[in-house]
Amino acid sequence: MEAMPYSRPALIALLRRHGIAPTHQRLEIAQVLFARCQHLSAEQILAQVNERHAETSKATVYNTLKLFCERGLVREVIVDPKRVFYDPNTSPHHHMYNIDSGEITDIPAESLSLNAMPELPEGMVTEGVDIIVRVRTPDAVGQGRLG
Amino acid sequence: MEAMPYSRPALIALLRRHGIAPTHQRLEIAQVLFARCQHLSAEQILAQVNERHAETSKATVYNTLKLFCERGLVREVIVDPKRVFYDPNTSPHHHMYNIDSGEITDIPAESLSLNAMPELPEGMVTEGVDIIVRVRTPDAVGQGRLG
DNA sequence: TTTCTGAATTAGACAAAGTCCAATCATTGA
């Protein structure tokens, strides 16, 4: 795992190390992702990046997140059919998803593992194993839908 | 697991057993889902139901799939950010997802299990644990994107 | 410092999946 890259120079170094040219927009997006290590959707990142004054377009946010994924800076988390979340933590771990609040939290890799890997069909290769623990707040059963 | 419900009377009984009024449209949709026990998206179901002659609207397909989920007749499979898949197999099992072809296949519950359940935060309740094995055909790396 | 060029960014049109609503229709118990 990378050292905590809060400062501009550290973020620039981080992008460069991944073969990414450090433009202003990419640094803003990296800032948002790595400052607090949360799971954010593209639209949340767009909003946070443009909080003070508009400076990054929707297209660039999507382009950049795709690039960050390809270069292994972030990873996609697919738990909610409505949107993809982006995870700045690329080390192996799993997720707990609160279906009432939409909150995603990490489960350390050590605290949960499979007792067997499935045999793959001829010529297939594992890309990754996602484990998602879906949880609920029983109080919130009937209504409490958030997004 | 339910006995194979191919015939109309069997499908009607199945819906009734789950507290669902067996309308023509719901029976058509159940037919499509249970005939071949596949993982289908809403749009695929809509297309199959209206293959011979149009008889079911998009709104009804979505309404019905939601109802079937609530009543435990089918379950959602969330592996592809573009669409939800519906699984007529509600017994515990996991999934293998081919990220190149989009193909989803079942992994029997027995052949894959966790060596520990994570401790849940105060007052949370597990709704389910999804394990998704993402696989790839190495030949198809650079290009072979299908949807 | 200035120039140049490929790469990056952008606005806004577009697409796909899914939701919603008010009007209409069907099922079913009486």
Added chain:
DNA sequence: TCAATGATTGGACTTTGTCTAATTCAGAAA
């Protein structure tokens, strides 16, 4: 048979994400 209750419908709408052609930028070279 006949309401009344529940189900279905077309189509407008929303949200998330993609695409494109025009513009701007970063940074290497001079």
